[in-house]
Amino acid sequence: MLVTFSALTALCALAVQVQAISKVTRTGRYLYQEDGTRFYIKGIGYQMQGERHESEDNHFGEPGTFIDPLADAAACRRDLEHLRAASINTLRVYSVDSSLNHDECMRLFSDANIYVILDLTLPVIASIDRTQPSWSTNMLDVFIRTINTFEKYDNVIVYNIGNEVVDRVQSSLATLPFLKAVARDVKAYLKSINSDRLVGFGSTFLDSPGNSGVHRSIAQFLSCGSEETSIDIFGLNDYTWCGSRGSLDQSSYRADITQFADYNVVAYFSEYGCTDARPEPRPWTEVEVLLGEDMSVAWSGGVAFNYFPTAAVNGDFGVVTLSADNTTVTVSEEFTSLGERYGAFNGPNSPSRDSVAAPTYGTCVAPTGASNTLPGTPNNEACSCLLGALSCRPNAAAVADADLRAQLTGEACGLLSRAGGSCDELNGNGATGVYGRAAACGPDVKLAYAMSSFYEREGRNAQSCNFGGNASLNPGASPTVDAPAAAGTCVPSPNAAILPALSEPSSNSGSPNPAPSAGNDGGNNPPANNNRGNGASGSAVRIGAFAFVSAMSAFWVLA
Numbered sequence: 327m328l329v330t331f332s333a334l335t336a337l338c339a340l341a342v343q344v345q346a347i348s349k350v351t352r353t354g355r356y357l358y359q360e361d362g363t364r365f366y367i368k369g370i371g372y373q374m375q376g377e378r379h380e381s382e383d384n385h386f387g388e389p390g391t392f393i394d395p396l397a398d399a400a401a402c403r404r405d406l407e408h409l410r411a412a413s414i415n416t417l418r419v420y421s422v423d424s425s426l427n428h429d430e431c432m433r434l435f436s437d438a439n440i441y442v443i444l445d446l447t448l449p450v451i452a453s454i455d456r457t458q459p460s461w462s463t464n465m466l467d468v469f470i471r472t473i474n475t476f477e478k479y480d481n482v483i484v485y486n487i488g489n490e491v492v493d494r495v496q497s498s499l500a501t502l503p504f505l506k507a508v509a510r511d512v513k514a515y516l517k518s519i520n521s522d523r524l525v526g527f528g529s530t531f532l533d534s535p536g537n538s539g540v541h542r543s544i545a546q547f548l549s550c551g552s553e554e555t556s557i558d559i560f561g562l563n564d565y566t567w568c569g570s571r572g573s574l575d576q577s578s579y580r581a582d583i584t585q586f587a588d589y590n591v592v593a594y595f596s597e598y599g600c601t602d603a604r605p606e607p608r609p610w611t612e613v614e615v616l617l618g619e620d621m622s623v624a625w626s627g628g629v630a631f632n633y634f635p636t637a638a639v640n641g642d643f644g645v646v647t648l649s650a651d652n653t654t655v656t657v658s659e660e661f662t663s664l665g666e667r668y669g670a671f672n673g674p675n676s677p678s679r680d681s682v683a684a685p686t687y688g689t690c691v692a693p694t695g696a697s698n699t700l701p702g703t704p705n706n707e708a709c710s711c712l713l714g715a716l717s718c719r720p721n722a723a724a725v726a727d728a729d730l731r732a733q734l735t736g737e738a739c740g741l742l743s744r745a746g747g748s749c750d751e752l753n754g755n756g757a758t759g760v761y762g763r764a765a766a767c768g769p770d771v772k773l774a775y776a777m778s779s780f781y782e783r784e785g786r787n788a789q790s791c792n793f794g795g796n797a798s799l800n801p802g803a804s805p806t807v808d809a810p811a812a813a814g815t816c817v818p819s820p821n822a823a824i825l826p827a828l829s830e831p832s833s834n835s836g837s838p839n840p841a842p843s844a845g846n847d848g849g850n851n852p853p854a855n856n857n858r859g860n861g862a863s864g865s866a867v868r869i870g871a872f873a874f875v876s877a878m879s880a881f882w883v884l885a
Contacts, residue, residue, distance in 0.1 A: 367627030412665030561596025595628025699759025
């Protein structure tokens with residue numbers, strides 16, 4: 327048969343159109359596909375458990391390592407048939423390495439109509455720390471590099487800015503102003519590159535007797551003010567429905583419906599699956615309710631936890647097992663049950679997209695323990711200015727070693743305090759809304775500031791800028807300008823919101839955790855975390871601990 331070139335071109339174009347995954351966008355508080363069909367997340371967590379981060383404050387068993395599951399094409403091909411058979415349409419991935427190639431995995435999943443909810447965080451170095459939170463240049467760089475890497479893929483629908491950062495400790499509410507600042511800045515960056523990807527957050531389930539509605543107040547604060555400062559989609563990690571026991575009215579799901587009945591943006595279960603005294607195997611009967619008429623008024627599906635085996639305090643989770651060489655998968659009865667549920671329930675196709683009103687954003691009222699005042703956008707230019715003006719500078723080896731950097735920062739701040747000074751400019755307080763001028767700078771700048779302040783307190787004695795041979799004088803610094811004055815000049819306001827920008831490229835700028843920028847921020851939180859452990863595609867990443875702060879935030883841990 328004769329086929330003209332123009333006809334062949336038309337056929338190729340048609341093939342591309344057929345294969346292209348439907349775009350998912352938000353209208354009001356619901357998700358819709360391009361044809362107006364309402365979209366429900368039938369998801370599963372897709373990341374292997376990493377090695378525990380050893381710290382006395384790590385009560386969640388959070389990880390210090392991860393392996394990027396979207397950089398392992400062989401593993402993606404291995405898992406694809408099982409994911410499709412289970413009617414899974416969304417994967418939640420908790421950490422990726424922006425320097426690796428993800429083309430094959432993302433193409434495979436896109437061709438199979440599988441979307442990705444992608445957390446921008448990395449364990450230890452690029453997540454909000456619960457006990458000493460900050461939103462800093464090193465985190466911003468990681469987030470922007472990850473966005474730049476994944477913007478070309480058509481099946482990314484959400485960028486998550488954190489997971490379970492606020493835990494059951496009241497003081498952790500002080501992280502909320504930082505989280506809202508992250509949402510503001512990530513949204514500003516996405517707008518600047520003409521991206522309409524959604525910005526989300528995953529919250530732990532916090533309700534308890536006498537403490538009802540805590541996660542609702544968190545959700546409201548993160549979606550208040552304006553579209554520019556609000557998340558687009560709120561995720562709740564809810565493990566309260568255990569198998570076939572109980573009913574909707576006997577479960578916390580009824581309270582979830584009530585609390586989020588008038589919520590202004592999309593809500594979904596960012597993790598679910600039952601923990602305490604769970605049945606074996608889990609029958610996933612909650613799926614029928616989650617995708618049913620009652621829940622659909624306020625909720626848009628959820629992400630089952632977890633595809634890969636995952637150990638936690640509450641037991642072992644995961645719905646498949648891998649062979650010793652990681653080349654084959656054996657599915658469990660749990661996985662089969664989940665697939666049957668996902669295949670049987672699609673969620674009602676209502677309300678129609680045309681009938682949904684635009685969201686409104688109420689006045690921000692921070693929960694008790696958090697301030698309405700947000701920290702400013704991390705400003706790489708301002709922090710570079712400050713580093714160049716500081717009189718005492720850590721050596722390259724001290725900057726590159728995260729543990730040494732932490733030790734030296736603590737030492738310098740301790741010496742400074744005993745000399746009558748303080749490291750207040752390095753810290754931000756989300757409870758009071760007071761933020762130091764260097765609080766949004768990376769740990770290298772913070773270390774230099776602490777060293778310089780002590781050196782100046784000691785009358786600029788050269789021996790006071792030695793720190794065991796780990797620092798030296800900056801010949802370009804003015805002998806009459808001290809660290810606080812330099813901070814005031816380079817960082818006029820610690821609350822200024824500006825268009826986010828990457829730091830200047832450096833020799834290690836392609837790494838997800840470049841040594842000069844490796845952060846003082848924690849991980850995130852479920853059973854322990856994500857690590858394939860087979861070194862596939864060179865994607866194993868070990869993150870050095872930065873002990874200047876005392877604990878990590880949740881990476882992905884069962885609450």
